[in-house]
Amino acid sequence: MEKIYITRHIPEIGIEMLKDAGHEVTVSEKDGVLSKDELISELQKEEYDAVLSLLTDQIDAEVYDAAPKAKIFANYAVGFNNIDVEEAKKRNITITNTPGVLTETVAEYTFSLILSLLHRIPEADKFTRAGKYEGWAPELLLGRNIAGKTIGILGAGRIGQQVVRHAHHFGAKVIYNDIKQNEALEQEVGAEFKKDINDVFKEADIISVHVPLLPATKHLVSKERLELMKEDAYLINTSRGPVVDEKALVEVLRAGSIKGAALDVFEEEPKLAPGLVEFPNVIITPHIASATESTRGKMAELAATNIIDMLKGEKPKHVVS
Ligand code: DGY
Secondary structure (H helix, E strand, O other): OOEEEEOOOOOHHHHHHHHHOOOEEEEOOOOOOOOHHHHHHHHHOOOOOEEEEOOOOOEOHHHHHHOOOOOEEEEOOOOOOOEOHHHHHHOOOEEEOOOOOOHHHHHHHHHHHHHHHHOOHHHHHHHHHOOOOOOOOOOOOOOOOOOOOEEEEEOOOHHHHHHHHHHHHOOOEEEEEOOOOOHHHHHHHOOEEOOOHHHHHHHOOEEEEOOOOOHHHOOOEOHHHHOOOOOOOEEEEOOOHHHEOHHHHHHHHHHOOOOEEEEOOOOEOOEOOOOHHHOOOEEEOOOOOOOOHHHHHHHHHHHHHHHHHHHOOOOOOOEOO
8 A cells, every 4th residue: 555645635536546446645734834944844744655735835955855755746737846856866856747638728827817807807807896886887897809919928838828729719810939830729719929029019919928927027117128018908817826026026116117917926926015905907816717616626536546657657648857
């Protein structure tokens, strides 16, 4: 019987799968994120063969030292910027993630943010609850249409491509920047590749960020690039917080040099940059773009499958490199 440690409770289906496969499963009893010291001391209590980690766990050499028998760290997320993959490679530890199962959900959520922002839904809801609605008026809370706008996608991976499709169906023109051009996507929805990322910032009415967090993408959305945006343009981020220079975003919002923003992720989660909550033209949500019952369940199944395969001696399907 092999021992598995799960750093926080996940949907039961994943835990049951691991138990049904004959493994002994320990789930952290803390209803919250384990600090690194807490994680290390938890891992040192037993000789774990596998660890199921979350994007809120910083997994590095010290954590690997605390679980010397662990063959796999299965991250319950598609993003894996919380894991020192190079160090894992040196130690022959396999790292897996959960791609694919959350693509549609995150793309839908991204599009909900775009719709909510342009149609000012959170503002309208607050206004109505506050008892300010005194009857229909021709110019009450005027929003903007998506049809006819130019949507700029940064990162045309699985999620970015699905947002491109939604944008196309809503009648928007799509431009995108990625490390590689995607001709199939261009043929499918008429998206236009912009080799120079700055052209996306200059031309788009709505910019949606879908790049992974890597050293090269930290502050990809920099102050200089935010300043290239049109005055009536919007920024949406459902990827990782540090891709956007959040302080610089507050500055351009304060200066009124962009129209608004919607963020599901933040530079120093769960903290927010000072000033961010002040703006009515900003939507902020707590990193829930993939949070539907079915998707979080599928992520649990996939993370469990990665561990089960590994402990059977097979290569898991979703090894990250
Ligand atoms: C991920 O999987 O990387 C998302 O940010 C959380 O679901």
